[in-house]
Amino acid sequence: MRLDSYTVGTYSPGAPYWKQLLWYFLGCPLVESHLLPFSALKVWTLRRFGAQIGQNVRIKPGVRVKFPWRLSIGDHVWIGEDAWIDNLAQVTIESHVCLSQGVYLCTGNHDWTHPDFKLMTAPIHIQESSWIAAKAVIGPGVTVGRGAVLTLGGVTARSLEPMTIYAGNLAQPVKQRKVIYGLRRAKRKTEKIIAELDRDGVEE
Template identity: 70%
Template sequence: MRLNQYTTGTYTPGAPLFQQLLWFFLGDPLVRSRLLPFSGLKVLILRRFGAKIGQGVRIKPGVRIKFPWRLTVGDHVWIGENAWIDNLALVTIESHVCLSQDIYLCTGNHDWSDPHFQLITAEIYIEQRSWIAARAIIGPGVRVGQGAILGLGSVTGHSLAAMTIYAGNPAQLIKKRTIREAIPEMIQNTSESLTPDSKFSVAE
């Protein structure tokens, strides 16, 4: 291959140059900063740069996001320290997902059979109630099924089935995930503390 002839082809970053520069020099350093511990402010900055983010999202220090305008996050998502969302393509994270420390979401690849090492991008989609454990890596085009777990330090380039635990490099199916039933007293206390409107929203 001839890297001096490499081009990105028809690929574009998806935002004007001034927006990219503003993100690179201002937005990105603020979101990554360990001197800015407040998730709410980081969420506000990401929204200003085009990210779609729900309520109750927690963003720890050191989080890196390539292009916020290609990021969609649901409600009550946790993003751990030093997580790297390398979203050349769209990354969608549904509600109640936990992304632990040092995880890497990679949406870019190259065609190794092409003499010009052509860039290839593909979306990543993580369904609700999933857990991507610390230092795990997800490759382009992967869909993580609802409630799936990718174990500590694991690597996957293939989609993961719902409610299933995977581990290793490459990640292999370990077993089905089961959730213990809630304690009846806990359910009753929670129900009593909800207003009629909140009960309806929880049921939905």
């Protein structure tokens, strides 16, 4: 391949040059800063640069975002230390998603069959209640199904099925995810009803 002939083709960053510079020199350092640990300031900054972000989003120190104008985040999302959202294309993170420490979301790739190492981009979509564990990597074009888990250090270049736990490089399904809090709530509710019936019976 000839890297001296490399171009980005028709690709565009999606914002004027002045906005890119302002983000690079002002916005990005604020969001990434370890000296400013306040999520509210980081969220405010990302919104000012075009990110769509819901309520109660926690952003830890060291988080990097390539282009905030190509980022959409739902409610109650946690993004851990040193996560890297490399969003040359759109990244959508739905509500109640956890991105743990050092997670890398990669939306860009290259065509190794092309003589000029052609750039290729594709969006990433992480659906509600998913967990991407520490140091995991997600490639371009991947959709993480609702409630899926990609475990510690997992790497995936393909979409993940809902409510399934994946591990390894390349990530393989390990087992179905079972969330038991609903059963606990149902049990507590049943116990409460039984207690009320018992109390009513005594009073009678």
